[in-house]
Amino acid sequence: MLQLFIFSLFTWIPAFLCGVTTVKDVAVLEGRSLKIPCHYEPQYAGYVKYWCQGRTREFCTSLARTDETSEAKDKISIFDDPVQLVFTVTLNGLKEADSGWYMCGVEIGGFWNADAVAFTNIKVIHGMSTLNSQLSGEEGSRVTAECLYSERYRDSVKKWCRSGDWSSCLVTDSEGIYEDTSVAISDDRTGAFTVTLKKLQMRDGGWYWCSAGQQKIAVQVSVTPRPTTTAVAAASVTPTPGSSVAHLPPPKAISKESWNSYGHILESLTVCSALIALVGLVILGRKMWKIRKQDPMRRRAEMKASYNGYSNDVCDLQDSAVVLLNKDSQDTHTHGVPV
Structure with missing residues (x-):
């Protein structure tokens, strides 16, 4: 028994050498279809491929083979593509009872x-899903x-709710139908219903729910503003090939409004200049008034001092003249020259 156990482990070594690879876990809604890709190495291109249900090779129930026609081909089919080195298994109309481990x-x-094998775990669930949970459109589109x-x-009735x-x-x-001027709902009764938002407006942006029975799935809608006419016209202008000269726009003509704005600027400058001159005159007048407001006694003392100085100078001159006169007189008397 021990030898048989060791031998069974030895025979499964290639399964761990990535001879075949596939997805590990898959979830799918009940009633939907599912495709499983099984990739293999180039040396296995000419070998038989198969799909079976089970967790081990010894207890795996064969469901489809490439060398045989499947009895339940409407439910399970297998296709080998040796060029792409992949064989694909398609499962249709899945039920919750189909959940479990499978093997490529x-x-x-x-x-x-x-054999070279790879395992995958399929979960068949009931509920809801969506192909795209985030929708985006331009204002006015759908x-x-x-x-x-x-x-x-x-x-079940289908709902679309904010x-x-x-x-x-x-x-x-x-x-399975609903339609108005902005929303249309259509249920094909085969596992999907579509909701079309017509003539999108900015207020249509936000989160919504797709609902069937008690199940629901969230969908986000984003609305972008419609481009303005100016932006479209600017985007449509394309430069001439080979042209490298930049054309400047023509100068703007001076309008009445722009001239009035210049006049306001000149008036402001004139008023500022007048205010500055007035302030200067006030400062000058204040200084003159301070000078005139000095003590009168002080001014008289200064005037008297200047007058006395002048008088002293005059007296000195008179004295000098007298001396000279006496001197001359003495000379006259001395030399006998009449005066």
Whole structure:
């Protein structure tokens, strides 16, 4: 028994050498279809490929092979592309009971060689999903949300609601249709319904819910402003090939409004100049007034001092004259010359 256990481990070594690779976990809505890609190495291009259900090779139930026609080909099909080195398994109409482990395998053959395999875990769930949870459109255009639901909600009413306001819900009728001037809802009753927002407006941006029965999925709508006519015209102007000369715009003519603005500037400068001159005159007058306001006694003392100085000078001159006169007189008497 120990030898058989060791041998079984040995035979599975190639499975861990990445001979075949695939997705590890997959979730899909009940009633929907699913494609599983199984990639393999070039040396396995000519080998038989298979798809089976189970967690181990020994207990894996074969569901489809490339060398056989599947009995349930409407539900499971397998296709090998040796050029791209991938074989694809397609599963249709999945049920919750189909959830579990599956295996992509390349049949190597021989007693000493194990098959090259890769495992994937498929979960079939009921509820809702969407192909694109974020929609964006220009103001005035239209966008379409595709909301997917599982099979059990096929006959349920479908709703389109603004998030946070269930009173805003738009509900399909018995034929799965709703339409007004801004929104159209259409349910194909096969697992999907579409919601088309027509003539988008800026207020249409925000979060919404796709709803089927008690299930719902969030969708965000973003609206961008429509470009202005000026921006479109500027974008449509293309430079002439080979032209490298920059053309400056013609000078603007002086309008009445611009001339009036110049006049206001000149008036402001004139008023400022007049104010500066007036301030200068006030300062000069204040200095003159301070000079005239000095003590009168002080001014008289200064005038008297200047007068006395002048008088002393005169007296000195008189004295000098007298001396000279006496001197001359003495000379006259001395030399006998009459005066």
